[in-house]
Amino acid sequence: MKLLILGSNGQVGHCLAEQAEKKGLEFYATNSSQLDITDYSKVAEVFRQVNPSLVINATAYTNVEKAEDEPEKALEVNSKSVGNLAGLCSKNNVPLIHISTDYVFDGTKDGYYQENDPVNPINSYGKSKLAGEQAVIANTGRYVILRTSWVFGRHGKNFVKTMLNLFKSRDELTVVSDQIGGPTFAGDIASAILRIAEVLESRPDFSDWGIFNFSGKEDVSWFEFAKSIYEASRQKQLITKDVSIKPIPASMFKTKATRPQNSKLDLSKIKNVFDISASDWKSEIDNYIEHYLQ
Ligand SMILES: NC(=O)c1ccc[n+]([C@@H]2O[C@H](COP(=O)([O-])OP(=O)(O)OC[C@H]3O[C@@H](n4cnc5c(N)ncnc54)[C@H](OP(=O)(O)O)[C@@H]3O)[C@@H](O)[C@H]2O)c1
Structure with a gap:
């Protein structure tokens, strides 16, 4: 197995490269300064040079607020570039693992979202990510799209870090209580992806291509x-x-x-197909704080 990991400076991408290294996997990882995913000819060149057996796309335009002001930029990174990448994967008969989001849903469902529930993003970021899913599906047949939610990793900006900083500087704060979802540790997303990669590699006859939910539990x-x-x-x-x-x-x-308002994801499909269980965000918060203290 030879992995091409794109976006190795991000929360998930960083964990992917770290875990691939620890597992002794053969991989080539690029960050945004080494490879801009919107530079199509450079992406093709890297693809040729690396000649991967599997591609993992952890790049994304993830600034949800800023995407409202620059929807075209979000679309360029989250959809057009993803379509180009999926096309390269298809041409080279290489599976693609791509990450998407709970924000493809409008949050009005009463209960857990399943992979085939109707999508209806309500912000520019969500629209660009949905367009990215569609670009994958339109350009290649051998793909796994992992929809996740509320990501926190040790590298990069996230809600956990913001809260820890606020607890230090403030005596009082207010937090939104009517949006529910599953916080997901970036390291667990990376583990899930590498587990999927192993399954794809060991089963040339794999045919369950499609979209899979993965998040932390319990939802809060x-x-x-x-x-x-x-x-x-x-x-x-x-x-x-x-x-x-x-x-x-x-x-x-x-x-x-x-x-x-509701980002709760049903996780039975990923359990059935890949035997992957929910991420336990509570214990990861303890680990996170211990790591922070060091
Ligand atoms: N964060 C969340 O709460 C959340 C929730 C649900 C789903 N997701 C999805 O999960 C995946 C991973 O998210 P994350 O939290 O790890 O995101 P992240 O920390 O923002 O990482 C994304 C990475 O993509 C890189 N990138 C942006 N534009 C690029 C370009 N044109 N070319 C190459 N690289 C580019 C960024 O580079 P720089 O380092 O230069 O900025 C960054 O390192 C994404 O698909 C995201 O949509 C995230």
Whole structure:
């Protein structure tokens, strides 16, 4: 197996390269300064040089707020470039693992989203990611699209880091309590992807190509997530003062992009096909804080 990992500076991409290295896998990883995914001829050149047996795309335009101001840029990275990459994979008969998001849904479903539920993104980022899924499907047949949610890793910006910084600087804060989802540790996404890669490699007759949900459990609101991060950071004495965290509705937290109220993903398909279980975000928060303390 020879992996080409794109986006190795991102939260998930970083973990992918780290874990591939630890497992002794043969891989070639590029970050955005080494390979801009919107530079189609360069992507083709790297593809030729590396000659991978599997491609993992961890690149993305992920700034949900900024995407409202520059939807074209989000589309370029999250869809047009992805279509180009999928086309290269198809031409070379190489499977593609691509990452997508719960934001392809509008969040109005009462219950868990399954992979085949109707999509209806409600912000520019979600629209660009949905267009990316469609570009994969239109350009190649051998793909796994992993839809995940609320990602936090040790590298890069995320909600956990923001909360830890706020706990240090503030005595009181408000957090949205009417949006529910599954926080997902970036390292667990990387493990799931490498497990999928192993299955694809060991089963040349694999035919369950398609979209798969993967997230952390249990699902919580941002407010409940913030409380858990706070409790863990108090317990581990990263934070030694009281911080009052109050719930507010999303309508009171002004943002450019609207976010889905319900992002709960049903995980039975990935369990059945790849034997991958939900990420346990609570224990990863403990590990995260221990790592932070070091
Ligand atoms: N973050 C979340 O909460 C979340 C939730 C659901 C799904 N997802 C999806 O999960 C995947 C991984 O997300 P993440 O949190 O790891 O994102 P991330 O930390 O923002 O990483 C994305 C990486 O893509 C790179 N990139 C952006 N434009 C590029 C370009 N033109 N060429 C090459 N690389 C480019 C970025 O480079 P720079 O380092 O130069 O910026 C960054 O390193 C994405 O597909 C995302 O849509 C994320």
